[in-house]
Amino acid sequence: MLGHLSVVGALSWNHCILSSGSRLGRVYHHDVRVAQHQVGTLHHKQAVCALKWSLDGRLLSSGCSDGLLTIWPHDPGANVQSQPLKVITQTTAVKAMEWCPWQSEVLAVGGGMKDGRLHILDINSGKSIQAPSTNSQICSLIWLPKTKEIATGQGTPKNDVIVWTCPALSRSGGFFGHRGRVLHLALSPDQTRVFSAAADGTASVWNCYQSSSPSKPQHAHF
Template sequence: MDLKTPGSGRTSYSRFESSIKKKLTARAPVASSPLVTRGQQLPTRSSAEEPRGRGACGAPRLLHAPAKAPALSLVASKLCVKKTDVRLAELKWRNTSRAAMRQKSVSRLLTIQKVGYSISESGGMKVCENTNCTWKECQKGTQDEFRAVTTTKFFIPLEPEVRLHVAGLRNDYYLNILDWNHENLLALALGSAAHIWNGRTLQGSECIDLNSSFKYISSLAWIKEGTCLAIGTSDGEVQLWDIETKKRLRNMFGHLSVVGALSWNHYILSSGSRLGSIHHHDVRVAQHHIGTLCQNKQGICSLKWSLTNRLLASGSSDGILNIWHSDPGVKVQSQPLKTIPHSSAVKAMNWCPWESKILATGGGMKDGILRVWDINHEKTIQCAATDSQICSLLWLPRTGELMTGQGLPGNQMIVWKYPTLISSSQLYGHKGRVLHVALSPDESRLFSVAADGTACVWKCH
């Protein structure tokens, strides 16, 4: 860059810079400032300020200036004369600051990820004590229960083995219309018909149709021994069908509303309705109705007998979980063994296959918490917040894990390590909430059905 000087031609910047240096070093520096600018800035006035005077040129100067001025070559070399240079210098500083901030942010992210991986790999329970944690519950102090063990491990979405379209599926959270039996038969209710597939080949074998335009199948459950399928209907009826002979064995009445849940205890079939009553049916005798339980005014949306058939768990739409003794001949006045309130509907529920007194429940839309209960002591072993409606739940005995079917925002299935309830994998294949999930008898495959009218088959790894 070249500059003009008065009375001469063009000169180089280096000569101009040298001239500036000489002029600056000839003046007394301002003791309070490392930078010397044109006009020589004065120090701030204080109560012990020295008297000021004027130089020959009228420029302000300090009296009693230091005898020896410090070297200013370094300062002068960095002095920006043109405004554009000043902007460039400021821009460089800002860019450096932004780069530092980005690096700091990445460092923090890597630190959080490292903590998350260490939790996943160790399999132990670790409570986050990082004050900079992004989890919103960390800043709220001690909670009544530990709502989540969060980890920033990134999941590789697993693809389903087979994807099916199912027509006529009711998008109803409170129904239980999918079951897979020990004979490898898969039953799914679509409207007024129950379709039966071969679980190995996924080839349709039978279809049980109510042949009705005003009622639908609201629940179904396979008996543990044989191929008898129990069907609950929207008008309060319970039917038994023998799939091998393709005949309806009997109709059982007693409910006055939708039968939303069914569960077998050998030859005792328990059914729950939306009026809050639970009936016990002995399917071997003519007078099948042998006992009644009245939970409350809200509807029964889940029923599960424990594997030892000694306890019956019932969940209702008003968030009440009741545990009942195995007494099929009970009367309406009987009281539950335990009552555990939830903040939302208890529809997703299942007993642990290898620990008889362990029960898992999933909260509805206002709750969204996966809980594992020790029924003996009526306390939670562990909890995990999903921030989503938990629509379905089952245990995976092969890996010792839990799986939940979720609603918005992900509409995915989440696999949880037990007992830590750390999420180990996620399965994405649906665009609607995963209403129902079932496990094959050999525990090698999963079948999921979602509100978007799709069904997926997954391999268990």
């Protein structure tokens, strides 16, 4: 699907709509069912680092390199005049974020190297409910609905995956072994395994229920 004039750094699905964000600050909505697939555009001033549709498809969150986290309403036909519902300023680029599966108004956001905190945001108020420090850049994160936990993929110095209990946000374990920043995390359909991909060129699959003790990957490949 053509359209972007620069690197596409973020994607998110909402049923038949695929939203894509570029380094030039454009978000395009693509309806994959039709040939004229571009059905909407959102504009940012800086590069789009992250995109996430909420589970119910009502809200789209976008994170940019200038530290702005923007919440948009569902409107695949959006044009240049479209206005966001809310803009929340963060101290670093917004690259890691995920909507809470069991609290629709809660968004988890990972802080960059200058911040290093896991921010649990109430998007109604735009304030952090909790913000524990990880002492590291947060490059990725996912919620673990079965165990009511959240996993964060870290950068330097340890390049590990930390698992946090909810709502206390105390460390309950982790997955260790990557030698580069953990850039991507994904949850298996049965919610029992975590997939991680790192800047060292490796990908691993971890058993969620072994996170309370130092864990080795069940499978790794490159």
